[in-house]
Amino acid sequence: MAFLKQYISEIYQAVSSLLKGMKTTGSYFVRPKEIITQQYPDNRADMKIPERFRGEVVMTHDENNEHACTGCTACELACPNATIKIVTKFDTTPEGKKKKALDTFVYHLELCTMCNLCVEACPTSAIKMAQTFEHSVYDRSQLLKKLNKPGSKLRAGVE
Amino acid sequence: MFSLENITDSSQKWLYATFNSTIALVLQCVIVMLLVISLFAVLGLVLVLMERKVAARMQIRLGPNRVGPKGMLQTAADTLKLMMKEGLTPDGADKFLFNLAPFVVMIAGMLIMAPIAFAKGFQIWDINIGVLYVSAVSSVSVIGILMAGWASNNKYSLLGAMRSGAQIVSYELSAGFSIVSIVVLAGSLQMSDIIASQQTGWWLFRGHIPAIIAFVIFIIAVTAETNRAPFDLAEAESELTAGFHTEYSGMKFALFFLAEYINIFIVCAIGATLFLGGWMPLHVGHWKGFNHVMDYIPSSLWFLGKTFFLIFLIMWFRWTFPRLRVDQLLSLEWKYLLPISMFNLLLITLIAIMGWHF
Amino acid sequence: MTNGEIKQHIVTVRPNGVFDETGEWLQVQVDISEWKTFAQWLRNDALQMDFLFCLTGIDWSATATGKTLLTMVYHFTSTVFRHTLVVKVKLDRNNPEIETVSDIWRTAEFHEREVFDLFGVKFLHHPDLRRLVLTDDFEGYPLRKDFEDPINMIKL
Amino acid sequence: MYRETKILNVDSKVSPIGGDLEGAVGADEGELVINVGPQHPATHGVLHLVITLQGETIQKVEPHLGYIHRSIEKMCESLSYRQFIYVTSRMDYLSAHINNHGCALCVEKGLQLEIPPRAQVIRVLMDELTRIASHELWWGAMAMDLGAFTPFFYAFRERETINDIMEETCGARLTMNYMVPGGVMYDIHPNFQKRVKDFIQLFNNKIDEYDDLVTNNIIFQNRTKGVGILSAADAISYGCTGPVARGSGVTCDIRKLYPYEVYDKVAFDEIIETAGDSYARYLVRIKELRQSVRIIEQLIDNIPDGDFQAKTKAVLKLPRGEFYSRIETARGEFGVYIVSEGGTTPYRIKFRSPGFSNLSALDHMSRGSKIGDLMAIMGTLDLVIPDIDR
Secondary structure, three states, rough: OHHHHHHHHHHHHHHHHHHHHHHHHHHHHHHHOOOOOOOOOOOOOOOOOOOOEEEEEOOOOOOEEEEEEOOOHHHHOOOOOOEEEEEEEEEEEOOOOOOEEEEEEEEHHOOOOOOOOHHHHHHOEEEEEEEOOOOOOOHHHHEEEOOOOOEEEEEOOOO | OOOOOHHHHHHHHHHHOOOOOHHHHHHHHHHHHHHHHHHHHHHHHHHHHHHHHHHHHHHHOOOOOOOOHHHOOOHHHHHHHHHHHHHHOOOOOOOHHHHHHHHHHHHOOOOOOOOOOEOEEEEEOOOOHHHHHHHHHOOOHHHHHHHHHHHHOOHHHHHHHHHHHHHHHHHHHHHHHHHHHHHHHHHHOHHHHHOOOOOOOOOOHHHHHHHHHHHHHHHHHHHHHOOOOOOHHHOHHHHHHHHHHHHOOHHHHHHHHHHHHHHHHHHHHHHHHHHHHOOOOOOOOOHHHHHHHHHHEEEHHOOOHHHHHHHHHHHHHHOOOOOOOOOHHHHHHHHHHHHHHHHHHHHHHHHHHHHHOH | OOOOHHHHHHHHHHOEEEEOOOOOEEEEEHHHHHHHHHHHHHHHHHOOHHHHHEEEEOOOOOOOOOOOOEEEEEEEEEOOOOOEEEEEEEEEOOOOOOEEOOOOOOOOHHHHHHHHHHOOOOOOOOOOOOOOOOOOOOOOOOOOOOOOOOOOOOOO | OOOOEEEEEEEEOOOOOOOOOOOOOOOOOOEEEEEOOOOOOOOOOOOOEEEEEEEEEEEEEEEEOOOOOOHHHHHHOOOOOOOOOHHHOOOOOHHHHHHHHHHHHOOOOOOHOOOOOHHHHHHHHHHHHHHHHHHHHHHHHHHHHHOHHHHHHHHHHHHHHHHHHHHHOOOOOOOOEEHHHHHHHHOOOOOOOHHHHHHHHHHHHHEEEEEOOOOOOOOHHHOOOOOOOOOOHHHHOOOOOOOHOOOOOOOOHHHOOOOOOOOOOOOOOOOOOOOHHHHHHHHHHHHHHHHHHHHHHOOOOOOOEEEEEEEOOOOOOOOOOOEEEEEOOOOEEEEEEEEEOOOOOOEEEEOOOOHHHHHHHHHHHHHHHHHHHHHHHHHOOOOOOOHHHH
């Protein structure tokens, strides 16, 4: 008799545990409000990307097409993947002195791991992380970027 | 009132009036064949979409929603894709058996369609041993699965097929016992008689608790027989990648896939026929008005409603439960379901003999 | 046990062990010939070092003093006394061979295979000494200092 | 890279039953050698197991590693002490933050840096959030291994919230690189505390839901109870740590035994289960979720003011010597062993990853069980393949 009692209580417990699980999934079935699917890219317009999100390195230019990069190569040294290559040139200041300046800021997006070490290393805050994330292209060479805009120059007063 | 019965009757009369009886019979067969095949296609599309939508809702997702309005054409697009895919046959496979297997599974599914009453008077073959026929033919599909597993020359397939064989053979028993308990109550093996015996109420409600137990066991057993989760050991995704149909691709894979859903439909249709009265409307005792209103709903809708309710139940199982292990699967059958259903059959026989049912 | 007590225990069995107490944990260097018996003593006797949590090698060939030196480093903890000990064994870099400890600490089986794979240290009497992460026909031992891979290694 | 070893050559032309298996090394009569992986739904990555079967019973499991071996240790030898931290995110990507933490701790040990209290609390908070996120994924994947698909989505819903919180403060969702030697990279986001508190409130109810759906489910319990038993002595001998060892009754929580940061100031329990089977390991992790919540609840309102980063030199140089730091990741004890020759880069660096040692016990645990059990065992080992291969 004890065996039968145990047998039946076993079955009862098993069935009730199964019903509990079915209750959970069933309750979600009748509550479509709980659906969490994001309809990307339909929701691109109202998507919120946090301002700290690291999508790619960009160089900030102001309205006069001036940037703050002195070409010091601190970012290049800080980068663990050789993502950044700084090409420098020598400018002549009005006083006639020769001064090292940025020629091209080469950025390999395909190598970048968005670790933010270059931005941390930059002494003049010339570069920052942008929130773009749709980086896919058809050709890998398109990921090689020049960050300083053509014709841009060093902002006055930045050393 | 629109009724499928009128259509079948009038078309049969017209056929026999226009042609001599042999040609009429042949034409009838052709019509039935076309109907069954198109039913297969439609059911496949609908059930796969339903499964995906049900799964999505339970998993707090949206499910297919891009192809067609609300994703309705998703399965049609998938079928198109599968048809255009190359049907690969592995190098070491037994080519004949490998290619035959999906058709065996498919044909087994088609054969069981015969005695099912889809609506009042809408039945392919009202054979007098209908229930026996169903349980006999439903075992044939396991041969196809074993064939597929063996012929693929893949160890995953083989393991899946072996599991499937053991599983279907054992669950056949308790499914059979559950069916027999209704046969005992109804006193007939013929589908139309069983449905007619439920005129005053469905056996699920009339047979006291034993009938409910039989129903629960039937649902569990057929879930196992159709290789559905939580009994999907034959294709256990995380263990055997895809089990017996690992090596299948393109349309041959689609046939297996289709057969799975058709089998679900069939077992649910049988469940609805035996326990929920088939196309018989819901009648409650002496509520004349209520019963009258229920009679206005077409019998085909009653049948489909009950069937799809059972299908939903089986889908609900799938998206809730983890899979059993192979030895647990068998011990569930032999240690729990079989003894219970045997004892249950005794009770039902007692009820039937004493006439205790409502 | 404190570092001093551990040291006392070790001195009684290995009077010629070389100790280094500058780091966080006591370090002891034992000779390769007595390594196996020392390991058994560590595991089973007073110190009860039952948990080998780190096993690795260091190739010293890039330094001035260690041209032919390769060291095995074993980190032990006792789950009984909660003390930690570092044991070092010096090997000849050109023909590094050492007795396995996989029969004493089962975890060593995998770790030794890894060290064999990446440093080329042969563990004598290891039950299954094969390459673990690299292909069987891989040439060279990547974690040695003189390993160069012109295709896959990026130099900054 | 395609590796052609004899044991992989199992696509024989012979029918797959019987002992006539060419290439199946050591297969006796009636034994079946099966390759699980490197592409298999249950190995979660590119783990390759060669299983010898007798019927459905497992005779032997032999892991083949290296499909994503990147030799991170070698890479780190050419990276500076600031740079090498980000690489460790790519090892155990599910507890990337804790890995970074371990590396930062080791560098700080070498530099003898004092970390500002604010940074310590932020680090611990992030660690625990990472631990919850990691256990979430494990829970979903574990249920999926056993054939229940739905829990995976519920787990990811909560994990997504954590990832959003991480993204807002750290700037990335998975490989955050939020640690720098001396503190954290930036201060927490102004919304951080509120969002974490909201999450914690929501999360407490969700764990009950998990129990309803999986933990108390009779099928799940039958699948995991008594499966893959690892005794305490074996757990120690195999070097198992984390929930795997704690499920066998071994006290090994680094947070309790060798407290770092503020773990000695917060109250939490080390979860110990003694059964040593898959269910015990499962329970340890589920209960750890609640403990992590408990730690976060204690700290979230008590983040001290002050700097979030200690002042460090631009170029870090560790003194000559050896430094070892241990940290408790979601998977167990993660060790960083740095050998410094006094330069700006480590001379030799060794990562003691928890998954590597835990995996070595797999063969021992799964012998004699069924194929289905193997999934239950692997699920509770919580293997992350990059962590094993490194």
